[in-house]
Amino acid sequence: MEAHLVATIVFKEVFTRYGAPRVLVSDRGRNFMSKLVSALCEMFDIIRHHTSAYHPQTNATCERLNSTLEQIPRAYVNEHQQNWPSILSAAMMAIRMSPATQSTGFSPFFMLFGKEMNLPVDTSLIPKTSMGMDAQCFFEQLLQSLTVAKEIAGSNMKIAQEKSKKRHDIKAKEPTFIVGDWVLLKNMRTKKGISLKLMHKHIGPYYISGLGPNFTYRLIDCKTQIPLKDLINASRIKKYVKPEPVRLEN
Structure with missing residues (x-):
């Protein structure tokens, strides 16, 4: 994947759809370290962070998701392993609708849109427009649920991080290397x-x-x-x- 393709996808699929992030974390691949991607981030006033060499733990959230994403096509790919691209969309849908039980307690879809993803079983339960539900009331409820969800998710995330830190600190030791060692x-x-x-x-x-x-x-x-x-x-x-x-x- 060349640098111009990375920059194009980031711009078209992320920035123009969800807005520019405050911070962008990536590994040290040449396509991410290119002047083109750097110029794009500078244009949108995005802070760049890169992982240290051969230390993927710096970007652990992304790496963990990649590990999960690899397991799903493995269960459904054909014997020639040629149909895996067509499986990715359904795999991502499953991930987006699944609650993050170990951190926020909500699904990624809910965190972004303030409602759960509609599935085939759910569409028959959606109220018909003829029932006359007031649009303003609906949006107020939507925004309220999103605000509450973010507050609860933030609290859940903090608790999960504290538990993870305690487990890590039991065995972790702070490095004592100094210049000249x-x-x-x-x-x-x-x-x-x-x-x-x-x-x-x-x-x-x-x-x-x-x-x-x-x-x-x-x-x-x-x-x-x-x-x-x-x-x-x-x-x-x-x-x-x-x-x-x-x-x-x-």
Whole structure:
């Protein structure tokens, strides 16, 4: 997917339909890092945030949804795996109408439109226009339900986040790396023809030359003195103990 296609879809399918967001989070793919996408965000006054290299947890909400979305076509795809694009629309409909029981308590569709999605079983229960329901009263009820839903969803989301944080904090430890530390970097790339199982888990050593936001670091190769282009998250590095020089005694 080229940069111009990403920019076109974001503009036509998101900005013109729902309005421009305040913040846009993406990974560090070239199509998202392009000058074209950056110019589009600058035009709409959108703040850009990028995930650190090989750390998808930064964009966990999107990655988790992608994981769910992959499972649905797997159950319905044909033996040649050629019909998966036609399944996506129905899969997205199922996701949009499903309540987020672990966070907001409401479906994404309800959070956006203030009402649940109409399904075939529901259409027969919709009041006929001949019943004379006042339009202004209807919209007032719609706005009221949307406001209440957002308040409840915000409260539910906060509770869910607090529970998640407590579970995380039980085992989590704040990184203690400082500038000048020698570290090893978790190897995330596999050369063609090389088995992942037999590769060294970490490469290096590197030394930390600078600190970034949210426990990210700038690394420089100790041998070549070439800095890495991207910030590295603390979860991918571990301390390296410099070998002591060998002393020969007569």
